[in-house]
Amino acid sequence: MFLKNALHCSCAFAILVATASAALANDIVIMNGRVIDPETGLDAIRNVAIQDGRISAISEFPLEGNIVVDATGHVVSPGFIDLHAHGQSIGDYRMQAMQGVTTALELESGVLPIGDWYDGQAAKSLPINYGAAAGWTYGRIATFDNTDPLATVEFFQQAQAENSWKMDIADPVQTGRILSLVEQGLKEGGLGIGVNAGYAPGYGQKEYFALAELANEYGVATYTHVRYASVIEPQSSFEALKELISNAAITGAHMHICHINSTSMADIEATLALVEEAMAQGINITVEAYPYGAASTVVGAAMFTGPDWRERMQSTSENFQLGADRMTEDELADYQANKPGTFITWHFLDESKSEDLAMLDMSVTHPATLIASDATFWSYFDDDGNIQTYTGDEWPLPDNVFAHPRSAGTFAKILRSYVRERGVLSLSEAIRKMSLMPAQTLEDFVPQMRRKGRLQVGMDADIVVFDPKTVADRATFENANQPAVGVQTVLVNGGFVVRDGSLLLDAPHGQPIRRAVAQ
Known part of the structure; x- marks a missing residue:
C-alpha cells in the first residue's frame, strides 16, 4: 500500500511539474546569442524569451520555450528602424526584412x-511595421493643380512634368489650402510633416516657417x-541647412x-559643423x-534644372545611371523633356576614390547621425519601354526589377x-544608429516607439539575429x-518573418506605427 501511494504521489508530482513548466x-x-542593447549597454551572452509579442525575459540561465532559436555565434539585436523608406509595398518590405529591418517609415516625402494610405x-x-508622415509636396501638387491628393507614387511622379508647384510662391489662399491638407494628415495620425523641399525649391520662406509652426503646435x-x-x-x-536650423530655433519645432x-555632397564638413x-x-x-555615394531621384527634379546646375551639383550626364547603364547627354535631355518622373541613380561621390569615401564616412560615422x-521603389520597364513601379508579391523579386542598392543593402552594408x-x-x-x-x-x-529599438524586458519583440x-x-x-545575407532570424511583434536565413512568405506581423487619430 505504501509503495502504491508513493508511486501515485510521484506521478502526480511529475504531472504537476510538467503542467507548471508548460504554463x-x-x-x-533565443538561446546563447550575443545580446546587444544600445540603451542599457548590455553586451553579453544571454537567453531572450518572447511571450505575446513582447520580450518577457533576458537571462544568463536557460529559459523554457515552445520554439527555441539557437543563436550561438550570432548577435541578437533590436530590429533595425528605417525612418526614410519610399518603397512601401510587400516586396520592398521583404527586401528590408532580409537585412534585419523590422520597421520602415515613409517620413521624408510622406503621403496624403x-x-x-493607412487603410x-x-x-x-504586411511583414514589418509601417507608417508615414503627412506629405507637404502632395498638398502642394494638389493645390497648384486644383485637385485632391492621392496617396500613390504615381501622383508624385506624374506631377514632375509641371513646374508651378515646384517653383512658384503660393499666394495666401494657396498657402491656406496647403497647410489645411497637411494639418488634416496630422489629425489622421501622420507621424509628422514630410517636407520634400528639394523637389519644390521655389516655395516661400513664410510657407516653410508656417510648416515648422504647425509641427510645433x-x-x-x-x-x-x-x-x-x-x-x-x-x-x-549650407544655406538650406541654415534655413532649417533657424526655423527650428525660432519655432521650437x-x-x-x-x-x-x-x-551636402563635397561640402559635408561645413554642413556637419553647422549641425554640431x-x-x-x-x-x-x-x-x-x-x-552610399549615390542618390536615387527623378530625372526631372528641380535641382537638375537651370543653366548652372552641373557646376552646382558637380555633375554631368555621366553621373546619372538608368538601369545598369550611365546616361548620355542626349538621353538625359530626352528623359527630362519627355519622361521627367523616371527614377534614376545620381552618383554624387565616387566611393572608389579615397577622398570621396572619406567624405561619405564623415557623414555616416558622425555621432549625431542615424542610419x-x-x-526606393522596385521598378521595371513595361512593353512600351516605360518605367513602372513593381507592387506584386513574387519572391524572389522578378529578375527584371531594379532599384538603388540601398533598397536591399543599407543596413547590411x-x-x-x-x-x-x-x-x-x-x-x-x-546598432545604436540603426535601432x-x-x-x-x-x-x-x-x-x-518607446517600446522599439531596445532589447529589454517589456519591449516589443522586434528582433534581428545575425552572424x-x-x-x-x-x-x-x-x-x-540581391537580398542581403547573414541574417538568421527576424521577429516582428513576436512573429517570425525570417527563419533559418529564409524569408517566410506568410508573415503578416507588421503593425501600423501611427499617432492617435483625432476624434
Missing part, C-alpha cells in the same frame, strides 16, 4: 491623404530634404535633416545619412563595410535585386 514556457526563446496598408497583411517633427543641393553659393546646401550626405553648432545651442534637430536608407571590414564603427555604435536613435527620434510624439562574420549586402548598382 511557464514562452512562445519563443494619410487615412487612405490601404492595413489590408495587405502638434508636437511632431518635420522631415526635410532641404531645398538646395549645391557646393557653391548662393542657394547652397523638432526638425529632422534627411540624408545630409547627398544634399546648432545642437550645442540646444536647437532641436536630428540628422540621418546612408552609406536611414532612402530606399553598415555591418559589413563599416563594422567588420573597415572597423570605422563599433558593432554597438552601428535606438531612430526610435528616440520619434518617441516623444509616437508612444509606440557578424557573414552578414553582408549583395546589391550593386548594376544589379540591386
Whole structure:
C-alpha cells in the first residue's frame, strides 16, 4: 500500500511539474546569442524569451520555450528602424526584412491623404511595421493643380512634368489650402510633416516657417530634404541647412535633416559643423545619412534644372545611371523633356576614390547621425519601354526589377563595410544608429516607439539575429535585386518573418506605427 501511494504521489508530482513548466514556457526563446542593447549597454551572452509579442525575459540561465532559436555565434539585436523608406509595398518590405529591418517609415516625402494610405496598408497583411508622415509636396501638387491628393507614387511622379508647384510662391489662399491638407494628415495620425523641399525649391520662406509652426503646435517633427543641393553659393546646401536650423530655433519645432550626405555632397564638413553648432545651442534637430555615394531621384527634379546646375551639383550626364547603364547627354535631355518622373541613380561621390569615401564616412560615422536608407521603389520597364513601379508579391523579386542598392543593402552594408571590414564603427555604435536613435527620434510624439529599438524586458519583440562574420549586402548598382545575407532570424511583434536565413512568405506581423487619430 505504501509503495502504491508513493508511486501515485510521484506521478502526480511529475504531472504537476510538467503542467507548471508548460504554463511557464514562452512562445519563443533565443538561446546563447550575443545580446546587444544600445540603451542599457548590455553586451553579453544571454537567453531572450518572447511571450505575446513582447520580450518577457533576458537571462544568463536557460529559459523554457515552445520554439527555441539557437543563436550561438550570432548577435541578437533590436530590429533595425528605417525612418526614410519610399518603397512601401510587400516586396520592398521583404527586401528590408532580409537585412534585419523590422520597421520602415515613409517620413521624408510622406503621403496624403494619410487615412487612405493607412487603410490601404492595413489590408495587405504586411511583414514589418509601417507608417508615414503627412506629405507637404502632395498638398502642394494638389493645390497648384486644383485637385485632391492621392496617396500613390504615381501622383508624385506624374506631377514632375509641371513646374508651378515646384517653383512658384503660393499666394495666401494657396498657402491656406496647403497647410489645411497637411494639418488634416496630422489629425489622421501622420507621424509628422514630410517636407520634400528639394523637389519644390521655389516655395516661400513664410510657407516653410508656417510648416515648422504647425509641427510645433502638434508636437511632431518635420522631415526635410532641404531645398538646395549645391557646393557653391548662393542657394547652397549650407544655406538650406541654415534655413532649417533657424526655423527650428525660432519655432521650437523638432526638425529632422534627411540624408545630409547627398544634399551636402563635397561640402559635408561645413554642413556637419553647422549641425554640431546648432545642437550645442540646444536647437532641436536630428540628422540621418546612408552609406552610399549615390542618390536615387527623378530625372526631372528641380535641382537638375537651370543653366548652372552641373557646376552646382558637380555633375554631368555621366553621373546619372538608368538601369545598369550611365546616361548620355542626349538621353538625359530626352528623359527630362519627355519622361521627367523616371527614377534614376545620381552618383554624387565616387566611393572608389579615397577622398570621396572619406567624405561619405564623415557623414555616416558622425555621432549625431542615424542610419536611414532612402530606399526606393522596385521598378521595371513595361512593353512600351516605360518605367513602372513593381507592387506584386513574387519572391524572389522578378529578375527584371531594379532599384538603388540601398533598397536591399543599407543596413547590411553598415555591418559589413563599416563594422567588420573597415572597423570605422563599433558593432554597438552601428546598432545604436540603426535601432535606438531612430526610435528616440520619434518617441516623444509616437508612444509606440518607446517600446522599439531596445532589447529589454517589456519591449516589443522586434528582433534581428545575425552572424557578424557573414552578414553582408549583395546589391550593386548594376544589379540591386540581391537580398542581403547573414541574417538568421527576424521577429516582428513576436512573429517570425525570417527563419533559418529564409524569408517566410506568410508573415503578416507588421503593425501600423501611427499617432492617435483625432476624434
